[in-house]
Amino acid sequence: MNATLLDSNTFPAFEVYTARDLERIPQLERLPRQVRFDMQVVSTVLPFRVNRYVVEHLIDWDAVPDDPIYQLTFPQRGMLADEHYETIATLLERGAEKAQLEEAVKRIRQALNPHPAGQIELNIPRDDSGEPIWGLQHKYPETVLFFPAQGQTCHSYCTFCFRWAQFVGDKTLRIATSQARQLTEYLRRHPEVTDVLFTGGDPMVMKTTHLAAYLEPLLEPEFAHIRSIRIGTKALTFWPFRFLDPDEGDALMRLFERVLAAGKHLAIMAHLNHWRELEPEATQRAIARLRGIGATLRGQAPLIRHINDDPDVWAKLWQKEVELGIVPYYMFVERDTGAKQHFAVPLVRCWTIYRDAASRVSGLARTVRGPSMSASPGKAEILGVSTVAGERVFVLRFLQARDPQWTYRPFFARYDENATWLDELEPAFGEREWFWSAAYRSMTERPAPAVEPVN
Secondary structure, eight states: OOGGGGSTTOOOOOOEEEGGGGGGOGGGGGSOHHHHHHHHHHHHHSOOEEEHHHHHHTOOGGGTTTOHHHHHHSOOGGGSOHHHHHHHHHHHHTTOOHHHHHHHHHHHHHHTOSSOTTTTTTTSOBOTTSOBOTTEEEEETTEEEEOBGGGSSOSSOOTTOTTGGGGSSOGGGOOOBOOHHHHHHHHHHOTTOOEEEEOSSOGGGSOHHHHHHHHGGGGSGGGTTOOEEEEEESHHHHOTHHHHOTTHHHHHHHHHHHHHHTTOEEEEEEEOOOGGGGOSHHHHHHHHHHHHTTOEEEEEEEEOTTTTOSHHHHHHHHHHHHHHTEEEEEEEEOOSSTTHHHHOOOHHHHHHHHHHHHTTSOGGGTTOEEEEEEOSSEEEEEEEEEEETTEEEEEEEEEEESSGGGBTOOEEEEOOTTOOSGGGOOBSTTOSSOTTHHHHHHHTOSOOOOOOOOO
């Protein structure tokens, strides 16, 4: 890390590269022409955005293409199925009309399951007249997710992101709102909600004044039932200066101090995919500053092929998190959307990696829950593989569920060494369906709302 990056008077200017700027990134010149063309093809379908700080200070270009941060941020050929890749490559090579290219891209995106796990069909709440409330999701009784419109981008995009559809510029795929009243009105009607998660995108791309407009109403006495405010962010590693800047960073700390003074639990849900991200001094200073005001930091990430599918990586990540004061929280399974075929790891290997990594750390780092699939019925955790009554099975449970009565109740799936997601598993012991199947079917009967433009 260049020491000048930590001088408050010389923080680097934020400069971003998108798909239009691939030829402007000097580090890419060392890569073969075909690799650069592959990037162009993939970024025509899936979103690409990286900032100069990540390019210059997080990626080891001497280790490319195996460098995990490079894999985390730059498009890879395998992210598109062969037929999708060939379709777009052919159109680009022959200089197809813009409308023809856009139509092909739209068809491919729809085939990539842009809103997995019932995000549109089941998670969008409705008002008293039955109209969908855009910009909110309410899957579990105690927690509401809020998507502020100004936060529906990131300092850099992750190649595996399950919310890729938020970033492709298609309003019919985007969940967001700029109306704080939609959140406050909904929370008034739902006193069972204790937690609000600000998500995106990344809320930390917003100016502090915009974030305050959403947070400060929740500090009023009428929202005493909101006990925890969570903010999901990648900024600690992709742009740590958001927390260190003497203007915006200081204003953010004062805002967070007001949240804490109001008696709320403030949790920074840090997306941390690899221990390398935690090495820069700027990131460590940002973490220390948040801890210094009393915020709680929790680390979470999916297990992703090409990036962190190694127990040594996870053990080192969790240990580093503990050292820095971050609570290891979740190991997720890569969701069934976007470039899953490139990043997914079989469930049995996910569990083996989790078990092996946990065996290498102390109890302070074994707070991680997982491997967990954020599937439509709930967060399904793989407890292990066992043999019961002569049958080899996966043992699972819901850490959270659409029906709280399903939570922590063990259930069993037939062993499948190739399965990568819950819906690829079958009930064990000859059962025709899961214990929760009938109730879940009844939840899916209402028609899904059509996505409306952000208001």
